[in-house]
Amino acid sequence: MPTLLLYGSYGFVGSLIANEAIDRGLDPILAGRDRETLREQVDDLEQPGRRFSLDDPDTVAEALEDVDCVLNCAGPFSNTADPLVEGCLESGTDYVDITGEIPVIESIEDRDAAAEGAGVTLLPSAALSTVPMDCLAAHLHERLPEATDLALGVDSFRVPSIGTVRTVIEGAEDGGTIRRDGHLENVPTAWRTREIDFGRGERPAITMPMGDVSTAHYTTGIPNVEMYAVMPQPARTALKLHRYLAPVLAVKPVQQVLKLLAGVREGPSERARERGSAYIWGEATADDGERVVSRLRTPDPYIVTTDAAVTVTERVLAGETDSGFQTPAGAFGTELVFELEGVEGFFDESTPEETSPVSPLLQ
Ligand SMILES: NC(=O)c1ccc[n+]([C@@H]2O[C@H](COP(=O)([O-])OP(=O)(O)OC[C@H]3O[C@@H](n4cnc5c(N)ncnc54)[C@H](OP(=O)(O)O)[C@@H]3O)[C@@H](O)[C@H]2O)c1
Numbered sequence: 001m002p003t004l005l006l007y008g009s010y011g012f013v014g015s016l017i018a019n020e021a022i023d024r025g026l027d028p029i030l031a032g033r034d035r036e037t038l039r040e041q042v043d044d045l046e047q048p049g050r051r052f053s054l055d056d057p058d059t060v061a062e063a064l065e066d067v068d069c070v071l072n073c074a075g076p077f078s079n080t081a082d083p084l085v086e087g088c089l090e091s092g093t094d095y096v097d098i099t100g101e102i103p104v105i106e107s108i109e110d111r112d113a114a115a116e117g118a119g120v121t122l123l124p125s126a127a128l129s130t131v132p133m134d135c136l137a138a139h140l141h142e143r144l145p146e147a148t149d150l151a152l153g154v155d156s157f158r159v160p161s162i163g164t165v166r167t168v169i170e171g172a173e174d175g176g177t178i179r180r181d182g183h184l185e186n187v188p189t190a191w192r193t194r195e196i197d198f199g200r201g202e203r204p205a206i207t208m209p210m211g212d213v214s215t216a217h218y219t220t221g222i223p224n225v226e227m228y229a230v231m232p233q234p235a236r237t238a239l240k241l242h243r244y245l246a247p248v249l250a251v252k253p254v255q256q257v258l259k260l261l262a263g264v265r266e267g268p269s270e271r272a273r274e275r276g277s278a279y280i281w282g283e284a285t286a287d288d289g290e291r292v293v294s295r296l297r298t299p300d301p302y303i304v305t306t307d308a309a310v311t312v313t314e315r316v317l318a319g320e321t322d323s324g325f326q327t328p329a330g331a332f333g334t335e336l337v338f339e340l341e342g343v344e345g346f347f348d349e350s351t352p353e354e355t356s357p358v359s360p361l362l363q
Pocket of ligand 1: 010012075076301
């Protein structure tokens with residue numbers, strides 16, 4: 001059986017993924033940098049463990065020597081993806097993670113040629129952001145191949161885990177990001193607000209710098225991409241204020257205090273996860289004004305993330321991917337999202353401007 005190593009296995013999402021991987025018979029090696037916490041998890045789950053930190057590149061490559069695939073759950077990924085990717089390239093190990101951070105995905109894409117040379121798959125963002133959005137983007141591109149603009153959105157506001165809060169704080173200094181003419185462009189935080197119908201009436205959503213700005217472009221080749229998320233009014237105001245607070249938030253001591261404050265919150269409970277859901281929306285438009293809209297509905301973001309990470313990893317371990325940088329839908333096609341339990345769609349909408357009043361999927 002191929003060997004899987006789960007790095008960051010004792011974090012909030014890492015633990016959910018560890019349990020799911022064990023349930024599916026993947027027999028993962030649990031791994032991370034903290035000896036005590038790792039030992040507790042290893043004893044509890046009765047799995048093998050491997051403690052190593054990411055400070056020394058040689059140690060990382062050595063730790064991965066007998067490993068076929070790493071699934072990295074240790075975020076913020078701006079601190080962990082680079083050393084693990086380099087270790088994987090040296091040891092010939094495939095790499096999967098759950099990042100939603102644009103700079104991280106971009107720096108992994110930069111290692112495409114090196115990964116091809118090493119015969120290694122690098123597949124970031126096997127999570128809520130970006131598996132459903134990436135599959136939706138690919139589906140919209142199939143419906144409108146001449147699309148030049150893509151807008152994607154998610155409506156799933158809920159109490160995030162500590163790690164997600166820390167990652168958002170860490171990335172706060174970068175402001176917002178969209179893709180224009182194929183290139184990333186920095187824009188102010190909460191740059192645009194749009195009323196979006198996610199399938200249950202219009203709701204105000206703001207531009208967010210989520211990883212889909214990277215992956216949807218690499219999957220479809222569409223040059224202009226914006227990503228929106230629904231936020232309640234207080235959060236929208238706070239994010240808009242962030243434009244003026246950005247220089248303060250970038251200061252390390254301020255970030256440390258915010259992380260401490262974030263540390264008082266726990267991740268969503270099992271009950272909350274079971275009741276949660278996410279509504280995903282996407283719109284592709286072409287230069288001649290033609291426009292197509294499609295939607296998806298998924299279970300709770302943390303359930304989707306766990307399912308997506310393990311499903312993608314199973315397929316990488318089975319040798320189904322080419323070497324080099326891969327996106328979820330680029331590697332497995334639009335149908336990947338329907339391998340995740342409880343996902344419904346694609347719900348296709350046709351607008352009066354469209355030539356065909358009924359989408360091909362509904363015919
Ligand atoms: N893309 C998506 O849709 C999506 C969905 C959910 C979560 N996420 C992301 O997944 C990440 C994890 O979330 P979480 O809730 O599980 O966070 P968490 O509970 O804080 O866990 C983070 C884990 O990463 C480890 N870690 C952090 N920095 C490290 C470093 N420099 N070296 C080694 N280990 C390090 C931590 O180990 P220590 O305890 O030893 O520090 C811990 O095991 C976050 O970045 C979050 O944004 C993404």
